Amino acid sequence: MTIENYILKNGPCLSNELIEYYSKNGTSKDAVRKRISRVGNPIFKLSGFFQNKQTFFYHKDQYQDEIYFLNLRKAIKNSARRYYSVIKAIEYHNGYIKKEHLASYSFSPIKNLKSHKNFKTIIDELKKLNFIFEDNDCYTLNENLSIRSKNNYNYYKAVELSKELIINQFNDFTKSIGLISYDSGKSNSEYSKFQFCFTAPSYVNGITSFTAGKPKPAFVVADILLGNHIDEDEVDFFLRKISVVKTQSKCNFLPFLIVDNVSQEAFKKLKKQGIIVGFINKLFGSEYEELLKSLLSTVTNAGTILKENPEAYLTLIEQFNKLIDGKTNNLKGDLFELAVGYYYSNLCQSLDVGKIIKFEAEKREIDVLAFFQEKIIASECKAYKTEIELGVIEKWITDKVPIIYKSLTYNSNEKEIIFEFWSTSGFTKEAIEYLENKKKSIRKYKIEYYSEKEIMEKARKSKAKKITDIMRDYFIKNV
Incomplete structure (x- = not known):
């Protein structure tokens, strides 16, 4: 059987598998190695990653197919463990991991160490192969290499x-x-x-x-x-x-x-x-363990939970108040978008929290996306300790809002589109002037912004139970 036929029949494989197969059938290992070295189109190879200078061979018709990724993952797991540890780490975290955290889940050094490939080199090589990708502040995994469900932001x-x-x-x-x-x-x-x-x-x-x-x-x-x-x-x-x-x-x-x-x-x-x-x-x-379970479930399934079981969010807030002391209160800001989602849960028809939208190869996150019969509201939610500065608002208006708008109106949506910016710490004077200018000049969609007083006023008028208490006790003080 030719090498081409073997690979077509059994799928892509490492050179050692080919050597083992042909040597069992009477050919010397040296002869097999020479035979392998002469292999060319339509057989292609991937080298430089595997132990004992092994090479991964595949037929051009298999490239990017299911069998290609299945056998490639197996080869990396068995013969390229440093690379596999990175793939496994991102996979374990359901397809995403913060860039600054990934090195902790690798056994490659972050500083030069003799006989050990540096972590940065590992990452650069995986990126070149399109095994992993950069996505703002995190790395994502090529879903074809994962045996888990799809990436979950x-x-x-x-x-x-x-x-x-x-x-x-x-x-x-x-x-x-x-x-x-x-x-x-x-x-x-x-x-x-x-x-x-x-x-x-x-x-x-x-x-x-x-x-x-x-x-x-x-x-x-x-x-x-x-x-x-x-x-x-x-x-x-x-x-x-x-x-x-x-x-x-x-x-x-x-x-x-x-x-x-x-x-x-x-x-x-x-x-x-x-x-x-x-x-x-x-x-x-x-x-504390129950708090973490509740946190994982609520944030992962925020849109569904806030619409169908908003009491789960209230339970999470109560657990935080009970178990998380003042030294970690800054972490509560990460839950602010859930509070805004809770506010809209009784008002809108459907709700998404932390939704990732893609349009023309661009990707953006919407903190809270609320659908009404006559309008769509996309909210940006920030619970900072300092006022929102002009640069943050400019980036939101110029970099984020246009892509989201194009995505929401791609199928000729006729609903009114409203973009909101919620800030528990208010805005600088320059940011407010910029926002006011954009509110007056933009016609395709509306721009709204809310600081502490406006948020509390909206909360008091809301039909959502306890939203005023949540905002006052947990996110906004002295209003």
Whole structure:
């Protein structure tokens, strides 16, 4: 059987598979290698990524087909684990992950380390192959490489918010018991040339070492896996990263992997390597675990929940008030768009929160999209601590609004289109002047903007229960 026929029959494969097949049929391995080296059109190859200088071969008719991606993923998993860890990390987070976070889920160093390919190089190569893409502040995965459901942006937002809460909580917990040095915790930071979700020095007796009579701190490092099933494949990056760190770290360290679930097999592997597995309900309590579950569900399915079960949002707010103290109150701003969605839930016919629209290769996010019988309202929602400046408004008006408008009116929609900007901290004088000018000059659609007083006035007139209390107690003070 020719190499072309073999690949057409069995699908794309690595060179070692071809060598193994033909050598079993009486051809020497050296002869097979020479035969492979002469392969040309219609067989193409992908090299430079796989162990032992292997090459991935595929027929031109298979390129970009299901079998191409299925076998390519298998080849990367088996023979290119550094690349696979990146693909797996984005896949685990349902197709999106913040750029600054991805290195924490890889076992490639962020600083130069002999015999290890740098993380940035890994990313650049994956981008060149169109395996991953840049999407504003995050990386996305080529959906053809994923064995999970399609990429889910709202889920990404929910997980990112949850991880930020966990990092803050873990920082407070380790600080309160004296495990780490006060106010030393850092998120998405480097330790021993690798990135972790959390790092902090520790001067606890027993793990602190001394050099010339001076204490040399140990370190607490932690990564977080949350929201999806965790098996051996999911924890592999952490085990490999810790294994490398052990060989070249110049001080003691305590490795934590914080999880909401883990299979028995993965748990055994982690414990065998001396990893501290921190279950969220054991570290912070069952109520905190329920808060995270509620947060994940509400943010991921915001539009549906706010229309069909708005009480779930009220429950989430109550849980926040009870469990999240003042040190993490800034995180509440991420829930402001849900508050605006809750406001519209009893007024509109249908509702989307965090909707991604695509038009002519451009992609934009709409915080809240409310459909009425006679109009469509697209709301931008910001819960900042300072006034919204002119630059933010200019970008919204010139970069975001036109694309969204074209998308909403592509099928000759005759409804009135209204673009709103909600700000709990108000606007600068320059921003207001710009907004007023645009309100008067733009005719195709309406521009509206609301600061603290207008938001509270709208809340008081709303039919949505408790919206006034939510806005006053949670987002807007002294109005």
